[in-house]
Amino acid sequence: VKRVLIKKERIMEVDGKKRVISDFEKHYVDPSKDFHTKYGIIRREDLSKESGSVLKCGNEEYHILDADFIDNYKQMARHAQIIGLKDIGTIITSTGINRDSKVLEAGSGSGALGCYLAAIAKKVVSYDIDQKNLAVAKANAESLGLKNITYDAGDIYDPAGITEHGFDVFVLDVPEPEKAIGTARKVLKIGGFLAVYLPNIMQVQDFLKDLPGSFLLEGVVEVIEREWVVDERRTRPTTKDHAHTAFLTFTRKLF
Ligand SMILES: C[S@@+](CC[C@H](N)C(=O)[O-])C[C@H]1O[C@@H](n2cnc3c(N)ncnc32)[C@H](O)[C@@H]1O
Secondary structure, rough: OOOOEOOOEEEEEEEOOOEEEEEEEEEEOOOOOOOOOEEEOOOOHHHHOOOEEEEEEEEEEEEEEEEEHHHHHHOOOOOOOOOHHHHHHHHHHHHHHOOOOOEEEEEEOHHHHHHHHHHHOOOEEEEEHHHHHHHHHHHHHOOOOOOOOOEOOOOOOOOHOOOOOOEEEEEEEEOHHHHHHHHHHHEEEEEEEEEEEEHHHHHHHHHHHHOOOOOEEEEEOOOOOEEEEEEOOEEEEEOOOOOOOOOEEEEEEEE
């Protein structure tokens, strides 16, 4: 189990001016091995110290912490393109996924969405057509210790392949979600949500064109996240590229 090693940015006043002496660092470290920093070596016995311990290294101070769910989650192996945290957040809050929810998702991909949902929901069932992606997703769920997610090989466009029903939420991250409407009709409970993740607005149009009257369109959103840099010299959005990820389409089964 990895631990989190953090060093805060160190600022000192030199000739009346504040100077950054050393930068912020964050590492996921294996406490069974020594860790090499540019300021020296931190010994493995120090890396095993109680969470919150301060470790001296040259003139620098590091803090060692136990890894929480989000630390382990961020280290997950990636194979297929994943759904990022900002979009996962909106999927959860728009559909109200909670500890009583039963969720179906496809495709599993790298397991990013599925694993996050499993950490919150009662149960997650995840389908993918590709065995290699399923293996990556499964390994990620295991490494996070998630026991309430099951992975199945299958084509989500084929309703016959999915025997379970009564799902509260069904999330689709596949290229042609309109082909999975038959599945959504079968597996969702009345009032259940179908949430669709699509990178292109034309895919959203294609999806909505075929949406049957038994589904209510709740809305289409794009989540824009702007990180700000806030320190003694600057208070403004970062210059990082705020790339578009996808459009989220939320629908609800009425009958
Ligand atoms: C972009 S990835 C999903 C990423 C995933 N949401 C995550 O957060 O890690 C899309 C996945 O859909 C799978 N897929 C494509 N068509 C499918 C289908 N008809 N049925 C099931 N899975 C499908 C692909 O194999 C691929 O793994």
